[in-house]
Amino acid sequence: MRHSVRVSELDALDARLLLLLSDEPRLGVLECSRRLGVARGTVQARMDRLEQRGALRGFPPDVDLAAIGYGLTAFAVLEIAQGRRTEVARRLAAIDEVCEVHATTGEGDLLVRMVARSNADLQRVIDEVVDVRWVRRTSTSIALSTPVPPRVRPLLERVIRQMK
Amino acid sequence: MRHSVRVSELDALDARLLLLLSDEPRLGVLECSRRLGVARGTVQARMDRLEQRGALRGFPPDVDLAAIGYGLTAFAVLEIAQGRRTEVARRLAAIDEVCEVHATTGEGDLLVRMVARSNADLQRVIDEVVDVRWVRRTSTSIALSTPVPPRVRPLLERVIRQMK
């Protein structure tokens, strides 16, 4: 049975597979095929295709930074000198505690997520970030809690819903 | 051989294991034991302990939202009415496109990461977020690029370095 969607798009089965893997990442190909009610080869083919297409990047371990001693998270919005985004980003990337950087529109130019062991440590990290050359102005906020942890599930469910 | 560190802390082997898994998440227990030069049972025990301790939450699939059609990412900083954080967070969580919410110190109260299919779609999502009750003021920026994608590796390396 061939499906009608563009090759580059998600298929309902793809979405269901991703959803299943979101809920229980340790599942093997065989178990997935059982749950989805399709042949094992199919699941295997789908996963291969999803990876080739780049939709499924892999299964990185989800490490709890707090449990490793990095209990503090902070966000910094950086304003930087014109045309220095790449430069600044590279220097930020060199800081271990910098866990994520986005270039954005709006008042700020870069949004940085960083972590630290303690308030003193955070001070150090912030200083390191702020001291990066070409950084003009910064505004930092500490994350007090994370009401919604990173998630994809609702989106996948929506995709399935729309597909039906 | 018993190790000297507190039970709640990471051990050098734990860190090396997490690092290994960060680089090649698909690795099985057996392969890990080979790479780390320890017995299989040891790796198995370590992984169990890491999970029990909460340091290793699991292996969620890394789905590329862009490849699923959600090519746009935006961040919103929300200012909300006093004492309504939980309430607002709950409503935000009900929006499929909201992928992450942090409560923060500073001018804003909540930092929201959301995604959308297109500019029009983003408009809709932003409206939904902004229209959440108790939200006073918002400021939104669109993510143009992600110079540093979410990562843990440097942190793990640092932990190992410090341990040595």
Next chain:
DNA sequence: CGTCTACTGGTCAGATTGTCCAGTGAACGA
């Protein structure tokens, strides 16, 4: 009406898993 593609259901050998076990050595307390 053929061709192509995707899925099914099956097989196969080889690898991996979870689960045991006895033995070793280092740290710890009495």
Next chain:
DNA sequence: TCGTTCACTGGACAATCTGACCAGTAGACG
């Protein structure tokens, strides 16, 4: 100092899963 405890080793086991095949079937497409 002598036991005890704990973590790791290296080995074993059956059960399971994996990757690689295969022929057969059924829509979609020209």
